[in-house]
Amino acid sequence: MAAENRVVDLLVVGGGTAGIIGAQTAAGFGADTVLVEQARTGGDCLWTGCLPSKTLLRAAEHALTARALTGHPPTFDSVRDRIFASITTIEPVDSPEALENAGVEVLKGTLVFRAPGMAVVNGETIRFRQALIATGAAPTGTVVPGLDPGVTVTSETIRDLETLPKRLAIIGGRPLGCELGQGFARLGSEVTLIIRSRILPKEDPEAAAIIRDSLKTDGVRILENTTVQNAYTAEGRTRIRLGDGTTIETDTVLLATGRTPRTADLGLARVGVDLDADGQVITDARMMTSNPVIWAAGDVTAHPRFTHLAGVHASIAATNAVLGLKRGISPTMPRVTFTSPEVGAVGLTTANTGSGHRTRVVRHTHLDRAVTHGATNGFTKLITDRRGKILGGTIVSPRAGESLAELTLAIQNNMTTSDITATTHPYPTYSDGLWNAAITDVQARLRSPASARALKGLTWLRRRWLERPGSRYNSG
Template sequence: MSRSTDLRSADVEEPWDLLVVGGGTAGIVAAKTAARLGARAVLIEEHRTGGDCLWTGCVPSKSLLAAADVAAAARDGGRFGIDVGEVRVDLARVMDHVQAAIRHIEPHDSPASIEEVGASVLAGRVRLTGPTSAEVRHPDGTSTPLRFRHAVLATGAAPAIPPIPGIEDVAVLTSDTVWDLRADPGRLVVLGGGAIGCELGQGFARLGVDVAVVEGADRLLPVEDPAAAEAVTRALAADGVDVRTGATVERVRPGHSSGDGPGSGVLLLEGGTEVPFDRLLVAVGRRPRTDDLGLDAAGVEVDDRGYVRVDERLSTTNPRIRAAGDLTGHAQLTHVAGSHGSLAASNAVLGLRRTVDPVVPRVTYTQPEVAAVGVGTAGERDDIRVVRLPHDDVDRAVAEGRPDGFTALALDGTGRLVGATVVAPRAGEMLAELTAAVRRGDRPRDLGRVIHPYPAWSDGPWNAALLEVRAELGKPLPQRATRALVRTRRWWSDRRA
């Protein structure tokens, strides 16, 4: 942090237009937005700016997955007639690559980048002391009172540790601490088969680690299309992951005969099954960082899970205070946090009444990727119809030898696109077009009339839309109309001849 306690008296006496608590994505965007709008804004961060996305989430995980993809591609070269021999992975060098990516991106989230646009950055921990007042406790032990006209809470969330008996006696890994690994951890058991668990489980397996993924639900990625979950399960199994779904953990027993380190132990599953591990990576969800913020003193309510209650404009139960990002109970995604930060800050300093965008894309960055937006595509409902295209009909997928995927479009009763799922190696890159289409309320014909490059992965959504267009044209009424038009044109042409 570039500043800590060097506050001028005016900074203490004059209320800040916007106090931003937390220096992750939501907080950085909020502070920069307010400053660019001409407001006096101060961002206060206890640890380091950049948040989970930079230090423990998006950047390191995708850097790890990039290395894992290279290892997997090398092993898989034989099916293309390319043999590379044994693939050796040096996990320490992989982690060097991860840290290099973090260092490269870090300046964009640094205090200097925030101050460059006119906001102030202070190191410390904030505790609200009233509806428009706070106290900053600095690293040197001193504290400073502050007043504000408006505030944005953006303290994010942290990995949750489930209350399983015995787990407190094991030095578990989380998405925060797994980046400290420098060597093969031995048998790595990932507890949780959501997006984080699947990404890290597959990534480490592709890097040669012995991995098991244990999920209590009856399938991986429980919130996604079941067909997408099946595709990811097949992919993880092909990469050597021991996938165990419908597995309820009753207890954790520390230590094991073949591993007595502080991170080793055994998962005791319902029914008596034992799953030994040398390290346990917990990825069962995240909890909001709302403890010790003085929310009661400020009149800010939280729900029974600890998330700050917000309305559609991100206002809390204190009209002077807004919340943005992971602590709100909205989707815990970096792009959501960024959107929230901009919205909360502009609403606060300009008095706008903008509302959160309900159309939120999400991607699980396994291979294949699972990208989804809007209404689910699990199956037909009274008000929803699903158009599904297997990717063995997509030429780019066939050319790359990756046809095990699909595109599914959810259409409402009027034929408008209200949701989509894509399973493919580049699914995340295809989702922006579909997100825009859902947001506009496009129909398949709108997507179908856009010229797409060939051959590309985007042929999946395009051809799925064309399937629906052809089906509509094949119905009796359109067929009668088009045939009548053809006959009329034929008659008119013959008459003029």
């Protein structure tokens, strides 16, 4: 740090996606910006989350193909090598050096807020005009009586497994559990998913059913509406006792039951930053906390825990903090589960009864690209209002996340299905599903009594115009 009387424009706590983008945004405006990270910059996405898991899923897809063609899937060592190579490739983008080059001062250490406008890092006082909390979240420590910590992993530690588990039990059926369950099953593990409710509880039930069948095809045993009572390890074998009294035997247990915000020991009460009952920082639509000079973004808040949201929200928070603007976050929040097939969803995924909403569905049995790929078990579903305004939808297909981008843009810009149909789409692609669903809606609206009468009237007027005396179209 510089002189003792220095006051920084923006103090950022946390060097994950939200912290990095927030700091770079502020520095880009010319603000004096300091970022504090206690471990390593890059956050969960780089080191233990998005990047490692998606690399593993890609390797698992290759393993499935290799097993079918040659009977010899890749070794787990080669899979681990791919994961670490991906991290090594992307790490420089999120490094302290990259941040310094962008004009951000990076400090390694633990930060504690001491008083309004003041924090302490490694015993040194830092004064700030504005601050951004971006400390993220950690895997929730699910308590299973008797479970041996030596056989337990989380999303943050599963990457460090040196050998492929012969038997893997996963507690939790949300996206993380489903993605890693399918990935490890394809690599050769005997996987059991233990789920308190149903698989992918926030997604369209039909989409969840497709993923359920896909996981079962890959050999995953799925136990829904099932609770864990306790566990015990004896003679090197771990048994999990379920709520109905039955047991399953496993070598490794992955806890995938959610994440808890990292807000403890920050001293937030001293600076008037309110938390909700789950320890999440409460923010308004501008990402401002209950303290008007402290902002928050990313997994530490109550918003959905997606890397893309963390970045967008941090950019908005930093912009408002540094420039004094009042930009609000968009309610349009897309999400993707990267199973095979993928599930992408945004906005409304179920029509509200009595609201005049319409549901338009295209089955991928009639989608040419899906037919050519032999992947016809998906669908594209749109939710619209009675005038065709797009309110949301669900896409289940390979690369559903790519097609979801167009749907997200349509919702964000209040577009209608007519806007989609008027746009030329490349063929054959999976985005044809969205285009055809929009066409279905437009055609249905044109068949309404009022539209039919209007079109009939226009046709009659056009005919009279063409048949008028002297018209070159009048053969008489």
